[in-house]
Amino acid sequence: MSVRTLSATLALSATLLGLGASTASAARPSSYELPGDPGGSKFEGIGFDARTQTHYVSETTGGEIHRGQLRSGAAAEWLRGDGTDGRWTARGVNVDSQGRVYVAGGPNGIDHPGAPDLWVYDRDGRLLAALRTGVPNAFLNDLVIGPDGAAYVTNSNAPQVFRVAEQHGQWSIKTWADATGTIETATGFNLGGIVVSPDRKALVVAQGNVGKLWRFDLRTGKATAVDTAGANLVDADGLVQQGTSLWVVRNFSRVLSTLRLAPDGRTARLLSATPTDPDRVLTTAKLAQGRLLVVDSKFDEATAVPPYQVITMNPPRR
Structure with missing residues (x-):
């Protein structure tokens, strides 16, 4: 893609998503x-540590984890891949209240039998x-990260959610x-993006290949369909809840969908479906x-081919 085309599409996406000059400054x-x-290189997951204003991004091609500061425009490799700690690829990333970084391995254990499926690191990059x-x-x-401090992880090949926890130093x-x-x-890819419901009593999970949302009760583990009134959520990948x-990032559909989610996570109503940059496939x-x-x-x-980027958007609100 030419620089001129890239600039034009970025301008279009910024206009559609309300990204203005006020959000792009030397500080941000x-x-x-x-x-x-x-x-x-190709990328997928992102975690954010609000306490240190640090973001972590996973690379699927090799499993490297890159780290950057919110006020700096460039990230750097934080954890090596290509077999480091048994990691050849990486997908979802998240950070808990203690700054520990969780990395989901996608098909790492499938492609490399006996290799780990998930890793946990401290802020200094020490493997936990x-x-x-x-x-x-x-x-x-x-x-x-759930209300109990444990990490809940989706399985895209089966309707399962895993729980990762530490007790007395044992994981x-x-x-x-x-x-x-x-x-x-x-x-295709089944369960993917996952968030906690507003009332913190359930998990809401995307099933992107069929465009559905599911509610998992945190007390019982029981799954029920979220009533979305028929909203088109095909290609739902990353979920963000506030x-x-x-907000539902719909990768190959190139749409950011905004929904109003009931506090208990049982219903969700589509408010808007905003086109994203047609020259990018956004994931999480x-x-x-x-x-x-x-x-x-x-x-x-x-x-x-470069540039390899994390972009910013002003989330639509209604």
């Missing part, structure tokens, strides 16, 4: 540059845990919920100081 860049490999689910064909996609991962018989596994606002996002930090995956490019 409008995009963040990611390092990449000479042969091309490298865990295997023990579940065949598990694709660990995205994760959220464990187990199948917390299995909705087989309730959620039909379809072709209060009763739910985190809210940081009122803006969405959104990963440009490069999934639409056979061989990815």
Whole structure:
């Protein structure tokens, strides 16, 4: 893509999403540059540590984790990939209240039998845990920190949610919920994005290949369909929740959908469906100081070429 085309499409996306000059300043860049490999890099997950104003981005091509500051326009490699700690690829990233960074491995354990499915690091990059689910064909996609402090992780190859917890220095991962018989596994990526409901009593999970949302009760683990009144949510990938606002990043559909989510997570109503940059496939996002930090995956490019970026958006609110 030419510089002129890139500038035009960025301007279009900024206009559609309400991104103005006021949000792009020396103190708050409008995009963040990611390092990449000479042969091309692709990206997916993002975590944000509000306490240190630090974002973490996962690279699927190699499993590197990149880290940057909110006030700096450039990120740097934080954790090496290509087999480091048994990690050849990485997907979802999240940060808990202690600054510990959780990394979901996607198909890492499928492509490399016996390799970990998930890792936990402290703020200094020290490995705290490298865990295997023990579940065949598990694709660990995205994760959220629950009200109990545990991490809940989706399986894109089965209707399952895993729970990752630490007790007395010992880490464990187990199948917390299995909705087989309730959620039909379809072709493609199934469970992906995950957030906590506004009342903090349930998890809301996206099933992107069929465009559905599911509610998992945190007390019982039972899954029920979220009533979305038929909203088109196909390609739902990353979910971001603040209060009763739910933003759905729909990757290859190139749409950011805004919904009003009931406090208990049982219903959601579509408020807007905003086109995003047609030359980007956006995957996951985190809210940081009122803006969405959104990963440009490069999934639409056979061989990815720079720039590799996290872009910013003003989330639509109604």
